Amino acid sequence: MLKDITLGQYFPVDSVLHKLDPRFKIIFTMMFIVMLFAGNSMWTLAIGGIFVLMAQLLSKIPLKMSWKSIKPILPVLVFTAILNLFLIDSGEELWSWKFIKISEGGITTSIFMIIRIVLLIVGSSLLTYTTSPILLTDAIESLMSPLKKVKFPVHEMAMMMSIALRFIPTLLEETDKIMSAQKARGAMLDSGKMMDRAKALIPILIPLFVSAFRRAEELATAMECRCYRGGEGRTRLRQLKSEKRDYIGLVICLLFLTASIAVNLLQTGG
């Protein structure tokens, strides 16, 4: 049951997008986000849409997976759409009842916002679908390494992230086991009033915390046994290398970004 939750949502298939240098992929994603948010017309969204569609096809990730990443934010989508629909008062007034008004501007803005959020989610989840969590943290560490100059603990941050990611499945499994064990003693986990349910969490959370601390201690000892002493002079098994395809990708992304900025300028200019 708990195992069905996908958190590290890496989807391993063989595609160009999977093979790209993760550092570049992070930069592409950032460019894509800029593209979406700098734009203020449907045209820029269309360019963003083409970009996402292209990446989606290249990644060989089934569309079903993208739907899976949109599903949890559906309430947010509906909420923003309703808010925009009623609060924005511009253009022709189409319908009104007492103080509630729906205007043309409201409708277009809410549609615009929905498309923008959907594209944002689908596009950025492609990054996590095509990149394993470990590569992702490696890339973040590499991209943030200039910050080392100002004494920012980049390596430590990246290590913390990868440890956290590594232990999500372990702790989920542990939770599952503890829940079963307490259910076997008659704990009521899925019924009762709010207060009862909150109380029912105690027999699960306490053993879970205890075991998380135990694991943390064991891991720290194991790291010490292997002479871990931070990022200084540390080499890695997987070297991040940029290749021709990464630069091709960069050019494509730059083209898309320029196109959308150009469209933007033309619209505001005209």
Next chain:
Amino acid sequence: MAILKTEGLTYTYSAGTPFEKTAVDNVNLSIEKNTMVGVIGHTGSGKSTLIQHFNGLLQPTSGRVLLNGRDIWEDKEKIREVRFQVGLVFQYPEYQLFEETVYQDIAFGCKNMGLGEDETKKRILETADMLGMERALLNRSPFALSGGQKRRVAIAGVMVMHPEVLILDEPCAGLDPKGRNLMLHQIRDYQKKTQSTVLLVSHSMEDVAEFTQKLLVMNHAKLFCYDDTPKVFHRAEELQEMGLKVPQITYVMGELRKKGYNIPEDIYTVSQAKEVLLKLMGKGAE
């Protein structure tokens, strides 16, 4: 009379996905009252999945589990009562302790059953005595205890519900030899005293040979056999094929028999062997 029965019990993990795996395949069983049953099988043979069906933690994909002749899934609302009747102690149960004192932790099951203070206290003291726990221990924090003591507290937490069937998943894993022996004797004493059915999952052939009357053997998700312990060990070759063994002493006796000594085939425990050898030596001295 059968207390626990399964009919065509089948369980498939992640059905309908590429990770689909049948962990328990068409198991038909009938376990009697007042017996000590050993559950053996190689790693991944479906033992753990099977036992989680007995108290309704898992719902069969197909087939039925009958407790005292009644399908446990007949009324989903009453599945909790099944869990009080069939107690399950998981592997390494010491990691599920959470209360401030040992007493309160053992009382968790009783509280869930809705038992009164007096009855709870009576049961806890009785169980503590049976497991050789000192009274002073009951007021200590479970987290301050040693591994073996924690394990006892966790087992007591299930025994205290007085289940008709008690299932223990490798209760001796990680204990030292002395602790193992004590634990197994206490489990046997519990079984004799309560006249209940106890299922003991174990990887030690010596332990099941000495402490159980019946053996349930799982092999590749299927029930290989459910029979009297000596009868199962009599099929030594088949057991070896599926990665199991017969007790070590049986091998020793087999070698002696090959050397021409007059030793019967069905020696499965050290005490049996001792008797036979003493008799043999007595004869030799004459």
